[in-house]
Amino acid sequence: MAGFNQLFVPGPTNVPESVRQAMNMPMEDMRAPDYPTFTRGLFTDLMKVFRNETGRAFIFPSSGTGAWESAITNTLSPGDRVLMSRFGQFSHLWVDMAERFGLDVDVVDVEWGTGVPVEIYAERLAADKEHRIKAVFVTHNETATGVTSDVGAVRAALNAAKHPALLFVDGVSSVGSIDFRQEEWGVDCAVSGSQKGFMLPPGLGFLSVSQKALNAAKTAKFSRCYFSFEDQIRANDTGYFPYTPAVQLLRGLRAALDLIQEEGLDNIFERHHRLATGVRKAVDAWGLRVCAKEAKWNSDTVSAIVVPEGIDSADIVRRAYNGYQTSLGVGLNKVAGKVFRIGHLGWVNEVMMCGAISAAEMSLRDCGVKVQPGSGVGAALEHYRLSAQPAVAKAA
Secondary structure (H helix, E strand, C coil), X not given: CCCCCEECCCCCCCCCHXXXXXXXCCCCCCCCCCHXXXXXXXXXXXXXXXXXXXXXXXXXXXXXXXXXHHHHHHHCCCCCEEEEEECCHHHHHHHHHHHHCCCEEEEEECCECECCCHHHHHHHHHHCCCCCEEEEEEECEECCCCEECCHHHHHHHHHHCCCCCEEEEECCCCCCCCCCCHHHHCCCEEEEECCCCCCCCCCCEEEEECHHHHHHCXXXXXXXXXXXXXXXXXXXXXXXXXXXXXXXXXXXXXXXXXXXXXXXXXXXXXXXXXXXXXXXXXXXXXXXXXXXXXXXXXXXXXXXXXXXXXXXXXXXXXXXXXXXXXXXXXXXXXHCCCEEEEECCCCCCHHHHHHHHHHHHXXXXXXCCCXXXXXXXXXXXXXXXXXXXXXXXXXX
């Protein structure tokens, strides 16, 4: 078939050409004498994306799941009590990992389509006078349902209770795309991965930690090896890694960090909000709704769109792929068959998003959903036209 396949899943995301070209290089010696002149800048600039000023960042040859594991095993001990919430596939997987490691998990189950229950967290932290809770976990952006939670509010709850628990944040589909402030919010372990806002192929797990987390690692009792802070620090301080790094991905990371610095984080956040709003306007115009139960939960990196009763959302995803060369995200776990997802994060712009909306609209109609032809596309493109051109918006 002619033309490119279009990628609008919420990860892996589109890779910019400059990043792809940076990885298209002969293999290099990761122990060369001059390699530290390259790697040290990566750690410094990666911390800037997390807005971490006093801790340090680790780069693992893994997915974000590896960084999850590193955060747990380096700072906690078997049997430690942790406070978590479950409201989507990825928050569920994090709970599952904590339970497998033998942590005492106090899990709060809330409705899918909502996010971290800050009020319940606040109550449990205030009631924990003996400070048995050693860590509080927040899935910042739940990719399965298109929900973003308030990390700053969780920090405020910890502070109000004068609670010393560590604060862990899964920022795999948020860091580098939507507002995240590790230092300001007192986040001790922030996890992300290469294949979303960092605009790279999968294969790098990022973990940005506070000084408090580094101190906790000195007394934590879990065994660790591959994901050890100690091993990483010892090697990273010399500009190297404790084992063979993903050298070509690191070259891509350099190019991606350059793009992020060039655009500026605040501009990136504004762009993602503008693109996400256009998708949500399209959904409204179709007469459908997103999975997020209230506007306060809306994610600016992915929209999970609820299909009408009697429609299988997987059919829409298949139709988009087979008929229109466009990859949309399927529904996962509890929302399988009930939602399809449009990813609007990373290296995307207004015209690209109009393509995703067009493919989704045609697929909806092909699968029997009664939407007005051009309604979603028209609503989105008018939003993009006006929001990208203040002068035009003012004149209109």
